[in-house]
Amino acid sequence: MTAPRPPLVFRVLTVLAVLAAFPAFPAFPASGAQPPSGQAVIAWHVTIPPAWFDPSTAPPQITPFGILYAIHDALVRPYPGHKMGPSMAESWTESADGLSYEFRLRPGLIFHNGDKVTTDDVAFSFERYRGSGSATLKAHVNRLEIVDALTIRFHLHEPWPDFMTYMGTTASAAGIVVPKQYVLKTGDDGFRKKPIGAGPYRFIATQPGISVDLEAVPGYWRRVPNVKSLIMRSVPEATTRALMVKTGEADIAIALDGLDAAGLRRDPRLKIVPTAHASIFWIEFTEQWDSKSPWHDIRVRQAANFALDRQGINEAGCLGFCPPAGVIVPRVMEYALQVAAPPYDPARARQLLAEAGFPNGFDAGDFTAIPGFPTVAEAVLNNLNAVGIRLRLRQMERASFLAAWQEKKLHGVFMAAAGNSGNAASRVEVYIQSKGANAYGGYPDIDALFAQQGSERDPLKREATLHRIQQLSIDRAMYAPLMDLRALNGVGPRIAKHTITDVWMSPFPSYEDMELAD
DSSP states (O other): OOOOOOOEEOOOOOOOHHHHOOSSSSSSSTTTTOOOEEEEEESSSSSOOOOOOOOGGSSSSSSTHHHHHOEEEEEEEETEEEEEEEESEOOOOOTTTTSSSEEEETTOOOOOOOOOOOHHHHHHHHHHHOSSHHHHHHHEEEEEEEEEEHHHHHHHHOOOOHHHHHHSSTOOOOOOOOOOHHHHHHHHHHHSSSSSSSSSEEEEEETTTTTEEEEEOOOOSSOOEEEEEEEEEEOOHHHHHHHHHHHTOOOEEEEEOOHHHHHTTTTTTTTTEOOOOOOOEEEEETTTTTTTSSSGSHHHHHHHHHHOOOOHHHHHHHHTTOOBBBBOOOOTSOOOOOOOOOOHHHHHHHHHHHHOHHHHHTTEEEEETTTTOOOHHHHHHHHHHHHTTEEEEEEEOOHHHHHHHHOOOOOOOEEEEEEEESHHHHHHHIIIIIIITTOOOOHHHHHHHHHHTTTTHHHHHHHHHHHHHHHHHHTTTOEEEEEEEEOEEEEEETTTEEOOTTTTTTTOOGGGGOEEOO
């Protein structure tokens, strides 16, 4: 791993036209480093909405971090060699009683517009944050204390072992710091139209729904980015993304379907790189708490679990890289319950439906699947229809789907997926306990167990409680887990070093470490 370089000296350009757009930016790369050069095009599997330029409203998903960590920086974040590395904060400490955390900023940091980074920006960013996990964070944080321009303390109501999980990983975007004065001047809408951050790349332009243009910041504290220009293109159709890599129109294609990835794998010039991030697919039964719904009967939910040929879905949509899942917490997460997936048994599924009063099956309405994974969605739909759970595929755009999920506007049955990191507790907080941002219901005993583990500082006791919660979700067939996602990314010949698996639990490259071929 490259050792962090000391802060650089910055100067203001005197060219008025440039000054108007970018008041200040680093003049020289770090000593001995080569200046950024070349351009890389990344084809995304979803439409990139302007909301993803702003960390304050980030949903409980990994996908927005593919943009956020390019433009912005955080107090602490994962990067190569670090699960939770010092970034804007050069150090942090936890008090012996677990009631406070102190962060010390690196001196000399500036935002892309030339504003100095201070603890006032840190406090503003935290207080402005209202994305996934905000309610939990603000329930635990008692107050913020700005000690000086570079030192800030977070005081908690009681010990909370997951504070750094929420502040230093993609479990939430609360640790990302934005420039206070710029946001106050432009407002939220203006900030999303032209975001200013402190990350390795600065925002240049966007064609909403089509592309985002980014340019390397030579003075980024960690290292000089190798690639000068990054073009993020929204290409929701998987076959088109694959073709773009094959023809050289794109250098990396994110999250290919199995059939398209198989085609690229046969080309010796290209690579298929599976990720190792904490992503998982599952089926939500939103009406299981409605006594008038067929889904209220546990036998119907169990039937759906037995109806799913998880290994077949894995082979079709993921070339066998995505292991079938038995619980909705990804197996790579800390405190995840390691459990086998339910067996594929359509005969048992039909029997359970008959016992529940549906010997001929039933019409279950719409099936909405998280966009970007059409082969997986179609395979799930076919499996459920085959046993008599008759569903119609409903398609949505990605940002609309995520918003509808959080607003509880998706009804009946839908296919969910989440890839943000953290641990089992952060997943339970959002999806399983009844007050979760994306939960449609829950159970009092699970809620009590979740509250109990939240202040438990003994890792073994926490694990036992979190395992109990996950087992209860299985026993009650609250969900139909599908498979852990190992996103299949296509990499073209112009990329010498893709860095896709270099960042802990991320499906995206470490942008500043990417290298182009000579």
